[in-house]
Amino acid sequence: MAVDIGARDLLGLYEQMSVIRGTERAAHDLFLAGLVKGTTHLAAGHEAVAVGASFALRPDDYVFATYRGHHHAMARGATPAECLAELMSKRTGVCKAKGGSMHLTKASAGMLGSYAIVGAHLPMAAGAAWSAKLRGSGQVAVAFFGDGATNIGALHEALNLAAVWALPVLFICENNLYMEYTPIGSVTAVAHPAADRAPAYLLPAEVIDGNDVAVVADAVRRAAARARDGGGPTVLEALTYRQFGHSRTDPATYRPAGELESWLARDPLELARQRLADHGVPQADIAAADARAAQVVAEAVAAAKAADPPDPADALTDVWADGGSAWRT
Amino acid sequence: MAVDIGARDLLGLYEQMSVIRGTERAAHDLFLAGLVKGTTHLAAGHEAVAVGASFALRPDDYVFATYRGHHHAMARGATPAECLAELMSKRTGVCKAKGGSMHLTKASAGMLGSYAIVGAHLPMAAGAAWSAKLRGSGQVAVAFFGDGATNIGALHEALNLAAVWALPVLFICENNLYMEYTPIGSVTAVAHPAADRAPAYLLPAEVIDGNDVAVVADAVRRAAARARDGGGPTVLEALTYRQFGHSRTDPATYRPAGELESWLARDPLELARQRLADHGVPQADIAAADARAAQVVAEAVAAAKAADPPDPADALTDVWADGGSAWRT
C-alpha cells in the first residue's frame, strides 16, 4: 500500500490529531465538572480516521458523521472553541447551542452534520453524492458510521442504491468493536460487519488500520479518486478503538482485561509519532506541535467558558425558511 | 439433487396447483366483471413455490406471505371458496372481508398472514421462529417474499438477526424478474438479489427452479430439516414468473417480446405434467385431476357469489381483545 505523505504534511496531521485529542479530554473534564450537560460521545482513539480522511478529501467534498463526531467536525474545520461552546450550551456554539454534542455541523466546511439516529445519514450521503453527480461538480460524499450501524436497514438501502447508481460516495465504518456496551461480534455473523457486506452490492471494500493516519489517508484518497472517476462507491472498514466509554461517564467495565491497554499501545498519536520519527522529524518538532495544540485547546476552553449562554428568544427561530417557527397563520 | 416425490404425491401436488391456477383465473375474470373490488395480485405462474414448499413443511409450521399470496393461502389449506369470498367482499371470506386480496390469512392452518408492505413480514417470520425455539416446539417459520423486497431495510435486519440467533426460519424469495413494472435487474447490482445477499450474514443459499414443484419441495425439505436441527436459516431464491400483470388490469407492456412465451413453456403445471408422464402416470389421471380441480373452482365461485355481504356492524369489531373498537372510556 503506497503511503506517500511527506514529513511536513504528516506533522500537520499529527498536530490536528493532537488538537482533537486535547479537545476530547477537555470535553471529558468539562462534563465531569458539570459544564457540559446532556450527553456526549468522545472520539478519543478515532482521530486518525477523521484526520486521515479529511486530508485525502477536497475542501468541497461532503462529510456526514455520527453523534460520535467531534473529530470529524474538527478535522473538517470546525474550531475547538466553537465545538466546546456548543457542548457547553453557549451562544457561540457551532450550532448556536441548538444542536449539542451529537449534532455538530459546519456546513461552510462541507461538514454536513452529525446524526444521532444510528445509520440514518447513510442514505443522505448517497443523496449528496447523487446531487454532486447531477450537478457534475466532481464532489465526493463520505459517510462515517459505527460498526453498530451495520445492522440497520438504512445501511442496506443506501449501499444498494449507491451501487446501482454508481454514486461518488464513500462508506467509512469506524469499527471500534462495540456498540454501546455490547460487542458487535455478538450480534453479527460475519467477521467484518461493514467490509463483509460489500459484496452483496458488488462494491469494493477494504479493511484498514484506522489508527494509522497515513493508511487511512491513502485508502480514502484511492477510493475518492475512483468515485470521482465514475467508479462508484467504496466501503472502507477502519479498525479503531474508543478510549473512553460509550458516553458520559460510562466506565466501560464490559471490556475484557488488557483490551484497552493493547489498543492504547496502538494509539493513533503514538503511531503517527513513530512514523514521524521514521521520517526523521525531530522530537522537538513533535513536542512543539503538541504545545501548539495544547495552546489551542486551552484558549478554546477559555473562550467557551467565557461565552454567553444563548438568547432564550432563539429557541423559537430557525425552524422555517422565514426564520421563525409559527405553525399557523 | 435428490427429488424423491412419488407419483401419487406428485399427482396430488399437481391437483393443488391446478386448483390454484383455476382460482386465479376465476379471480381475474371476477375482477374484470366488477365483482372483485379494490386491487388484487394474481400468483398464476408461482404455484409450484407454494405447493412444493407446503408439501415439505409440517402442518404446524408457520407461513408468512405477501399481498401476492393467494397461492400460499390455498397451499396451506384456505379453501378457494373462502379466498374468493374474501376477494368478493363476502361475509364468508377467510378474513370476513376485512382483509381483502392482499391480506389472506388462515391462522388455524399456520398461514399467518399476507402482508402488503413490502418486506415487513420478514422479521415477523424470524420472530415466529424465535418463539418456536423458545417453546422448543420444533416448528419452522417460512417467509415468502418477492425479488423487489430484497432491497428493503427490513430484509437486512431480519437476515442478520435470524442468522445470529440461529433461528429456524426459511427465507424464500419468489424471483419473478419484476417489481411492479420495473425489472429487479435495473435496481440491484448482484445477479441474484436474494441468494447473493446470504453470504453477508454467513447464511447458506440456493437458487432453485421455482417452477418445478419437486425441486422446490426438495430444497425446502432440506432447509427445514437443517432449521429444525438447529442449523439456522436458509435463503432460497426460487426463479419463477408471474403470468398476469402486476395487479388488476396491468397489461404488462414492459415485458420484452417473447419473455412471457418462454416462461409459459416452463409453466409449473406443464413441468409437473412432464414429471408425471416420466413417472408413468396416465394422461387420464392427470385429466381427472384437472377436472376435479375445475369442479372445486366452479363450486367456489358459485358459493362466493351466493354468499352474503358482510354485516355493516362488523366494521367496528375485532380491533381489541374485547371484540370492539372503542378508544375511550
Next chain:
Amino acid sequence: MADVITYREAVSEGIAREMRRDPSVVCLGEDIGAAGGVFKTTAGLFAEFGPDRIKDTPISEQAIVGMAMGAAMTGVRPVAEIMFSDFLACCWDYLANEIPKMRYMTGGQVKVPLVVRTANGGGLGFGAQHSQSVENWALAVPGLKVVAPATPADVIGLLAAAIRSDDPVLFFEHKGLFASKGETAPDGHLVPLGQAAVARAGSDVTIVALASTVPLALAAADELAEGGVAAEVVDLRCLVPLDMATVLASVGKTSRLLIVEENPYQGGWGGTVASVVADEGFELLDAPIRRVAAECVPLPFADVLEDQVIPTTAKVVAALRSLLAY
C-alpha cells in the same frame, strides 16, 4: 373557458411546470419513470425530462427519502414519491427526525428544500395498509409543512409553492380524488402555503374540510341549501401552516363549527382546529363543536364496511342537522 383536467393530470402538470422552470428539480420514486407511476401521476415526465431527472428506484423508502434529503442539502430540489402514504411509516425516521430538524439543529446552517409526494386516503377498497389518511403523523412533527389539495388547480398551485419552498413539504394527494375533474390553472399559478380557501360561502354553519372531505362537505352543503341553510365550507388546503384566521373569521359569522376529516377522531387534526376555536373562539360559539371523523379501526376491505368507517355525505348531513338543531 378554462380547460378541464383531472386531479391526477394536475399532479404531473404541476411537477412539469416546475421542472421546466428550474433545472435543479428532480424526481425519484418507485415506477415513476417510463411507467408513469402506479397512479399515472407522473405520466409524461420521463419522456419530457429523461432518465437523469426522473429516477426509478428500488423498493427502498428509506433510501428514497434519505437520499432526497442529502440531495436537498446540497443544491438540488428533489420531489420524492412514496407510492402510498401508508409507506411513509417505512421512512418515518427521515420525516420525523431528520428532515424537519436539520435547519434548527444546525442553528440555521442547512436548509432542506424537498417535497415528498404521496397518495393518501381511503374509499377505494385497498384495505388496511393502503388506505390510511396519515396527515396527522406529520402534523405532530415541528418542521414539516403539510399540504393536501382538494382540486386540480390547487394541486398545481400548491405544488408550485411546495417545490419552490425552502422548507420541506409533505404533499398528500388523495387517491379518491385522482379521477375528479376541475379547471386547470393558468400559467404561473401559485397558491401560497397556509391559505385556506372558502370553497363555498355561507352564514349559518362553518364546515372545515380537507382534501377528500371538501367534496363531501360541499355535497352536504348543497343538500342543506335545499332546506334554506347556508353552510360555509372552508377548505384548509394545508395543515401546516394552518390558516386558523380564516376558520375563526368564518365561525365569527356562523357561530357553529363542524369539522370533517377522513382520519380517526382520536389524534386527528380536527382536534387541533377544535381546540384553537374552543380557546380563541369560545365567545363566538353558539353550539358545541362537532367533528365527523373516521372510526377507531383500521380501514376494512369491503366497501360496505369502509363506508361505515370513513365520513360520507350522509354522515355530514346528519351531523349538520343535529348541530343546527342545537
Next chain:
Amino acid sequence: MADVITYREAVSEGIAREMRRDPSVVCLGEDIGAAGGVFKTTAGLFAEFGPDRIKDTPISEQAIVGMAMGAAMTGVRPVAEIMFSDFLACCWDYLANEIPKMRYMTGGQVKVPLVVRTANGGGLGFGAQHSQSVENWALAVPGLKVVAPATPADVIGLLAAAIRSDDPVLFFEHKGLFASKGETAPDGHLVPLGQAAVARAGSDVTIVALASTVPLALAAADELAEGGVAAEVVDLRCLVPLDMATVLASVGKTSRLLIVEENPYQGGWGGTVASVVADEGFELLDAPIRRVAAECVPLPFADVLEDQVIPTTAKVVAALRSLLAY
C-alpha cells in the same frame, strides 16, 4: 409505610413480577441484558431470568419490533425495548401498519399480545433526536393501546396490565421521571388500562396532565392553593383507552379546563381531549379551554432554550391564573 422506589426501579420491578408469573414473557432490546439498559430500567433482569428470556439485539429496530410481533402471534409475550421513543420512527411501519391492524385485517383470527416500552420525552438536554414526546404518533393509530405512567406505582400496575393484555401496548416511560421516587406497589398490583387518576382533588379548575406534566400540574396546583384556589389534577395515565368520563366529570365540577402536555400543540393529544369537551362538555364550560403545550420547534440542546419550548411549572401557573381570571 410502603417502601419508596424510583420510577426507574419500578420498570424492572414491574417486568420482573410479570416474568415470574408467566414464563411466556420475554424481553428483547439493545443493551438490555448484562448492561441493564442505558437507563438501567432492566437492571437485574438478566441475572434473574438469563439469556434466553432477556435478549440483547443488534441495532435493528425493525427486527426488534417485527420479531416481537411474530413471536406474539405464536404464543410468546414479548416486551420489546426501543431505547429512545424517537427511534420508534425507525420501526414505525410495525407500530402503525402491522401490529395494530393484524387482529382486524384477519377478521379476529390473530392476536398480538406485546408491549413496546420506550423512554420518552425531554428536559434532559439530549437534543432534537433524543427528547421528543411522540405519544401522539401512536394516538392517531387505531389498534394501539397507549400508556404513559407518572408514578412508580403506576409503572408497576400499568406494566402488569399491559403485559397481560391481549392487545398491543405502547408503553411510554418518561426519561425525566426515571429518578423520581414514590411508593412502590403491593404484590399483584394492577392498574387497568383506561382509568385516569385524580391525582389531586379540587373544585375550581381542572388540569389534565400525563406523565411528566403530572408533577408540573401538581406543583402549579400547590402554588395556586396558597392563593386559595383548589385545582383538580387528572392524570390520564393512558391515551388509549382515553378516560374522558373522568375528565368530563371533573369539568362538570370545575367548569374550567387546562390541558398540559409536553408535545407540541399542533397534533397533540390535548386537541383530542379539548374537542371532546368542546362537544360533549360544551354546556359545562364557563371559560375557554386552554392548553399549555410545547412550541412548534424540535427540542433544542441548551437547557435555557429547552425551557422555552416545553411546559414548566411557571407556564402552567400563568395559564391557570389567566384562565381563572376569565
